[in-house]
Structure formats: C-alpha cells, structure tokens
Amino acid sequence: MARSKSDISNSAIRVFLQDVGTFYDRERGFESFRPTVKQKDQLLEYFRGRCCFCNIEIDRKSLSQDNLIPMNKSYLGLHAWGNVVPCCQSCNNEKQQKPWQAFIIALQRLAGRFITAVALIICRRGLSPQEDPRSHPRR
Ligand SMILES: [Zn+2]
Numbered sequence: 600m601a602r603s604k605s606d607i608s609n610s611a612i613r614v615f616l617q618d619v620g621t622f623y624d625r626e627r628g629f630e631s632f633r634p635t636v637k638q639k640d641q642l643l644e645y646f647r648g649r650c651c652f653c654n655i656e657i658d659r660k661s662l663s664q665d666n667l668i669p670m671n672k673s674y675l676g677l678h679a680w681g682n683v684v685p686c687c688q689s690c691n692n693e694k695q696q697k698p699w700q701a702f703i704i705a706l707q708r709l710a711g712r713f714i715t716a717v718a719l720i721i722c723r724r725g726l727s728p729q730e731d732p733r734s735h736p737r738r
Contacts, residue, residue, distance in 0.1 A: 612672045620679035629680045634664070642685045650687040652694070652706060663691040667699040674698060 621631040632638060639659055650657050651665075665686045668676030673696070676682050686694070694702040720726075 609671055612675075613670050616670045616675060617678045620677035620682070623677055623679045627680070632678060632680050632683055634683070639685075642683065646685050649685075650690055651684040652686050652690040652702065655687050655689075657685060657687050661687065663688045665691050665694060665699075669696045669698065671696055 624631045630638075634642070636659070639662055642664070643657070643659065643662060648656055648658065657663075662685050664683050666676045666678065667682050667684055668674050670676045670678055684699075690702075693705075697705070
C-alpha cells in the first residue's frame with residue numbers, strides 16, 4: 600500500500616523525536632528509554648501494575664505503552680522517561696493521538712454518562728441501593 604507524504608513525514612518526525620528523547624534522557628542522567636524488560640518492569644512497578652488511565656491490572660505481557668504527549672508532528676512528544684506510561688490495550692486504542700489530559704477528560708465524561716444511565720435505571724425500577732438486601736426476611 601502506498602504511503603502518503605503525511606505518513607512519511609510523520610514517520611521521519613517520530614524517528615527524530617525518538618533520537619531527541621534518547622538525548623534528553625541522557626542529559627537527565629537516565630538510561631535511554633527503549634524499553635528493555637527491566638524498564639517495562641520499572642514502569643509497571645511505578646504504576647503498581649495498573650493501566651495509568653483506567654486502573655485495570657496489567658502485566659508485562661498485556662502491557663501497552665502510551666506517549667502521554669503524542670509522538671507526532673502536531674504535539675512533538677518525546678520517547679523518553681516521563682512521557683511513556685503503561686496502559687492497557689483498550690485505553691491505548693481509545694486514546695490514539697490525543698494528549699493525555701484530553702483523554703482523561705473524555706474518560707470522565709464517559710464515566711459521567713455511565714453514572715447517569717445507572718442512576719436512571721435505579722430510579723425507574725424503584726431500586727433502593729442504599730438498602731441492604733440481607734436485611735429483608737427470606738420468603
Ligand atoms: Zn486502561
């Protein structure tokens with residue numbers, strides 16, 4: 600499949616951002632972010648083995664990595680420590696090229712709609728979730 604000029608320039612920019620990230624890591628006294636198995640484990644340990652966006656449990660095998668600031672010609676995020684975070688595949692697919700703040704705001708809106716939908720069904724069906732169902736006598 601032929602690649603567009605935009606794809607090619609974005610690929611070149613990604614290579615450049617990766618190189619700048621390597622330099623930036625070294626300047627800050629860090630080993631360049633590749634990531635190696637050890638570096639993946641460090642990322643997972645820092646985020647306690649959870650997706651940094653939805654908090655689902657992930658391990659080295661299910662680990663997906665996201666650049667908080669996207670590595671593209673619009674945002675110029677670096678492939679460097681501090682910009683790479685562990686996340687689940689689902690969040691990575693959803694986030695795509697959005698900056699992390701925009702993605703978290705979108706997640707909150709989604710959570711808000713979910714809370715509203717649940718509250719509505721509870722209300723419409725007359726459920727009283729504060730009531731402990733164990734307090735009802737068995738029939
Ligand atoms: Zn997630």
